[in-house]
Structure formats: structure tokens, C-alpha cells
Amino acid sequence: MAKGSNRRKATAKADLPQKTCVSCGRPFTWRKKWERVWDEVKYCSKRCGGRG
Numbered sequence: 001m002a003k004g005s006n007r008r009k010a011t012a013k014a015d016l017p018q019k020t021c022v023s024c025g026r027p028f029t030w031r032k033k034w035e036r037v038w039d040e041v042k043y044c045s046k047r048c049g050g051r052g
């Protein structure tokens, strides 16, 4: 039996877009709550953005 040839189907979650927070510089991943404003999202959290 050969090991290591198992392939898992990639979930849709792996395809979520990412951005880098302009405040803290950390990468963050798309969230459901941003689906309508993703183009405008610049911060990973309210703490970084100052506004929701």
C-alpha cells in the first residue's frame, strides 16, 4: 500500500479571498459579513478600522 497519495477534495473555504490589513499589516480572510463591501474592506477588524 502506497502512502501519501491520498487526495482530499479542496473545500470552498480554501478559495476565499484574502487581504492585508492596512492598520496592523496582518492578512485576513473574507468573511460573510463583508460579502457586500469586500472591495472597501481595508481593516481586519473594527479595532483596526475604527468603524464598523
Ligand SMILES: [Zn+2]
Pocket: 021, 022, 023, 024, 025, 026, 043, 044, 045, 048
Ligand atoms: Zn488589522
